[in-house]
Each structure stands twice: as C-alpha cells, then as structure tokens.
Amino acid sequence: MLLNVQRNYPMCELTTFKIGGAARFYVKAESIGSVYESVEFANQQSIPFYVLGGGSNLLVSDKGYDGLVIHMSNTESETTKDGECVHKSCGAGVVWDSFVNECVSENLFGIECLSGIPGTVGASPVQNIGAYGQSVDNLISAVTAIDATTGDFVKFNNAECKFSYRKSLFNSDGFGKYIITSVRFTLKLVGKPNVKYHDLEKYFLKETDITLQEVRTAILKIREYKGMLQMEGYRGFKCAGSFFKNPVVSASHFDEILDGLNGAKSDRNWYWPQVDSDVKISAACLIENCFGKGYRAGRVGLSPNHTLAVVNYDNATFTEVMDFAKLIEDTVYERFKVTLDREVQIL
Ligand SMILES: Cc1cc2nc3c(=O)[nH]c(=O)nc-3n(C[C@H](O)[C@H](O)[C@H](O)COP(=O)(O)OP(=O)(O)OC[C@H]3O[C@@H](n4cnc5c(N)ncnc54)[C@H](O)[C@@H]3O)c2cc1C
Structure with a gap:
C-alpha cells in the first residue's frame, strides 16, 4: 500500500477550536496497515508522531507540529450477541456520535446520555468520556492498540485501562505509547434509560415510559442550548468542550x-x-x-x-x-x- 503523506497540512481545520499552524507531515490512516506504515515513516524520518481523532479535545500551537500527524480513520466494525448483551467492536476512526446513534436505534441501553459528544471511538477511552450520568468506562470491555515502541498489537481489558474521572492509561502512563485501533463495547438489550442527571430530570419532569430515542433527543437539545454540540444543523462554538476538569x-x-x-x-x-x-x-x-x-x-x-x-x-x-x-x-x-x-x- 502506498502511504499518502501530505506536507505542511493546516491543522486548524482538523480541530474544533479552529486554531493551530501546519503539521510538517500528515496521513489519513484509513486502515490498520496504514497506521503501521505511518509509524514506520516517522521512524525512518526520525520525527515524532501525534495520533489525531476528531480534534475535539485539542489545542494546537500556531507554530504547528514538527512531526507526523496520524489521523485515525479506520472504520471496520463487528457486532455479536450473547444473551442480553450485545458486543460491538469499532474501528478507532468511527465518529463517536454515529456509533451512539446506531446503538440507540438498536435499542441498546447504557450509551444514550453520551449522545452528541464530538470526536471518534478511538479517543473515547483516552479521557474516559462522560456526560449526563454515564461514562464510557462502564461500556468498554476491551481496547486494542498498537504499542508504538515494539510494533506489537496489545489488548487491554477494562481493568487494565485504569479508568477514572477523565483519566485512563492512555492519557497518563501510556500517553504517546499506544495507538488505539479499535474498541469493544458491551451494551444491554434490556434496561431503563438513564434520566437521573438533574438536567434530564428537569427536562422530563415526572414523565415515565421514556424511550432511549427520547433521551437522545433531550441530550442533543440540552447540548445545543449549552453550545456544546459540533453537529451540522446545530448551533455550536469554536472550542474543545470543557477546558478544565472538576477538581x-x-x-x-x-x-x-x-x-x-x-x-x-x-x-x-x-x-x-x-x-x-x-x-x-x-x-x-x-x-x-x-x-x-x-x-x-x-x-x-x-x-x-x-x-x-x-x-x-x-x-x-x-x-x-x-x-x-x-x-x-x-x-x-x-x-x-x-x-x-x-x-x-x-x-
Ligand atoms: C463541543 C464539545 C463538547 C464536548 N463534550 C464532552 C463531554 O460531554 N464529555 C467528554 O468527556 N468530552 C467532551 N468533549 C471533549 C471531546 O469531545 C472528547 O474528549 C473526545 O473523546 C475527543 O475525541 P477526538 O477524536 O476528537 O480526539 P482528539 O481531540 O483528536 O484527541 C484527543 C486526545 O486523544 C488522543 N487520541 C485520539 N485518538 C486516539 C487513538 N486512536 N489512539 C490513541 N490516542 C488517541 C490524541 O492524541 C489526544 O491526546 C467535548 C468537546 C467539544 C468540542
């Protein structure tokens, strides 16, 4: 496969902040093979590389990046069923909200409150995304990654990802070491939509029999009101979501x-x-x-x-x-x- 490496690629268009200079080299990695080749390219050139998803949690310097940006865009996926559980493995480049929408349409419980978060599936474990009473650490059963120091594939179970509030192995000890290629989620066919968070309680008041689709619609409306959406047809700001963590x-x-x-x-x-x-x-x-x-x-x-x-x-x-x-x-x-x-x- 011939790697399509582009030079002086403007990064401001790759982030939701719309700020930042050019990357010296850029690759849109649409397969796991091209992720491998990208790392090889960076090694041959003796330059660093940076793994990019949707650029929605990123502020890039105006000086740009003197290395290779690997834009994760692999989208292979697989679904299996096991009793009341549905397991979905998704490529890192899958758009997060498309995945949530798919799960909600299939009436799978546990992910509805994570509607409307920008970014990719591959980045979801990195800062253990969460919103409105749900977080991804409760859904992830495995993360597959390339160890950039050895070139080997590694598979982490939930405990090995070391999840806590906005934190995981991948943005702490393992930062820069692991390139996440796919994530496996386990969702439930039975359950109750999660509407305990105060914004949702206010939205639904005393309503009962709320569907997953109604929760998703509510979340998108609340997010739009807060300017926290980056979706076509919705109002949003140039930002990276929450800049600060809750201490x-x-x-x-x-x-x-x-x-x-x-x-x-x-x-x-x-x-x-x-x-x-x-x-x-x-x-x-x-x-x-x-x-x-x-x-x-x-x-x-x-x-x-x-x-x-x-x-x-x-x-x-x-x-x-x-x-x-x-x-x-x-x-x-x-x-x-x-x-x-x-x-x-x-x-
Ligand atoms: C309007 C708005 C609302 C938001 N709301 C929320 C929210 O409610 N809850 C929440 O938790 N976050 C929220 N965010 C933050 C952001 O959407 C998430 O952190 C998201 O997971 C980032 O995904 P991304 O693909 O854009 O990652 P990027 O911004 O591209 O990258 C973020 C970090 O992850 C690393 N990374 C990305 N992909 C991979 C990979 N495949 N392997 C290894 N490392 C990788 C990058 O190197 C970088 O360090 C919001 C952001 C915006 C702009």
Whole structure:
C-alpha cells in the first residue's frame, strides 16, 4: 500500500477550536496497515508522531507540529450477541456520535446520555468520556492498540485501562505509547434509560415510559442550548468542550471553599461527595464566582452557556487562549487555593 503523506497540512481545520499552524507531515490512516506504515515513516524520518481523532479535545500551537500527524480513520466494525448483551467492536476512526446513534436505534441501553459528544471511538477511552450520568468506562470491555515502541498489537481489558474521572492509561502512563485501533463495547438489550442527571430530570419532569430515542433527543437539545454540540444543523462554538476538569478537594478544604463562597452558590448541583471523604466540586462554580458568566477578554472568552468551555470567538491565536486559561487558573487559585487541571490536550 502506498502511504499518502501530505506536507505542511493546516491543522486548524482538523480541530474544533479552529486554531493551530501546519503539521510538517500528515496521513489519513484509513486502515490498520496504514497506521503501521505511518509509524514506520516517522521512524525512518526520525520525527515524532501525534495520533489525531476528531480534534475535539485539542489545542494546537500556531507554530504547528514538527512531526507526523496520524489521523485515525479506520472504520471496520463487528457486532455479536450473547444473551442480553450485545458486543460491538469499532474501528478507532468511527465518529463517536454515529456509533451512539446506531446503538440507540438498536435499542441498546447504557450509551444514550453520551449522545452528541464530538470526536471518534478511538479517543473515547483516552479521557474516559462522560456526560449526563454515564461514562464510557462502564461500556468498554476491551481496547486494542498498537504499542508504538515494539510494533506489537496489545489488548487491554477494562481493568487494565485504569479508568477514572477523565483519566485512563492512555492519557497518563501510556500517553504517546499506544495507538488505539479499535474498541469493544458491551451494551444491554434490556434496561431503563438513564434520566437521573438533574438536567434530564428537569427536562422530563415526572414523565415515565421514556424511550432511549427520547433521551437522545433531550441530550442533543440540552447540548445545543449549552453550545456544546459540533453537529451540522446545530448551533455550536469554536472550542474543545470543557477546558478544565472538576477538581477534587479534601473535606476540610471544601469547608474553606464554602466559607469563601459566602453563600453565593448553595444549590445542590455544584459538589459531589466522593467515596472517601473528598469532595468533587464544580470548576464552573468557582470560575463564575471569580468572573461571572460569559467573561470575555478580546477574542477569547468563557461560553455564556457553559462556563467550562473556553471559546475562540474571532480567529484567536493559541497564545491568546493560553493566556486566557492562565488568567482563569491563577485567579481561581488565588481566591480558593484550588488548582484547575486542564481537560484539553495541548500540542
Ligand atoms: C463541543 C464539545 C463538547 C464536548 N463534550 C464532552 C463531554 O460531554 N464529555 C467528554 O468527556 N468530552 C467532551 N468533549 C471533549 C471531546 O469531545 C472528547 O474528549 C473526545 O473523546 C475527543 O475525541 P477526538 O477524536 O476528537 O480526539 P482528539 O481531540 O483528536 O484527541 C484527543 C486526545 O486523544 C488522543 N487520541 C485520539 N485518538 C486516539 C487513538 N486512536 N489512539 C490513541 N490516542 C488517541 C490524541 O492524541 C489526544 O491526546 C467535548 C468537546 C467539544 C468540542
């Protein structure tokens, strides 16, 4: 197979932020064979490579990338049934929401709340995507990847992926080492749609007999309202979704934060006690307390409908976004002594 390597490929069109310079080399890898060949090419040229999915969790420097971007685009898939379980293996390049739509249409439970998340199947385990009360770690039974250091295929079961909140082996110890080629999901033929999350409870009020398709429609509407969709026909912002993660603090630190908030925020949806005595708190709540909603500095700002999203309003540069993020992080730290970790990947 002849690898179609392109030079000086503009990366801003490959990301939802619409920011970033050119990649020195770019390959659209439509088969597992071409992923292999791409790694070989990078090795021969003695350059680094970067694995790209839908570019929806990525901020690229205006200087671009002095290496090879491997754009995962393999879409092979297979479905098997086993009693009440349906197993679906999907190529890394499958568009995530097409996969969710397929599962919902087949009346498979457990994935409906993950409707409308941009990106690819291959990236879904990387930061253990989650939304509206569901996360992908509850669905993944296996991840197949190429170990770029040996060239071998490796298969990870769920426990080996080391999933936690927005974290996995693939964005921690194994970052840059594993190229995920396919993911196997196990879904249920029987169950109840998940409508426990407060936005969904509000949407459905006391309605019963809700179908999976109705939950999907509700999620897409809620996401559109928040500007958190990147789909044709829906309104969205140039952003990478949530820029910051929700921080987890100790119980005593939480009490201090509570004092600092001075009762400004006391509804029930801004903190979540964890299994130990730690508390996960809403980063949006802390940010809004410092800046209000929709704070903007020049061409960069917080989304007015979803505070955690940093938005490129008008051809902002990488540096402008990074400066804005630092201002948010420094101010929140000064006020609450909380470090905001970034959810977005920087290249
Ligand atoms: C409007 C909007 C809303 C969002 N809402 C949510 C949400 O509700 N919940 C949520 O969790 N996330 C959300 N996100 C973030 C994003 O959609 C997810 O993180 C998604 O999984 C990224 O997929 P991607 O294919 O675009 O990955 P990319 O942005 O291309 O890559 C992200 C990271 O994964 C790595 N990667 C990608 N593919 C592979 C692969 N095959 N093998 C190894 N590494 C790989 C990349 O190297 C990079 O480090 C949102 C983003 C946007 C823009």
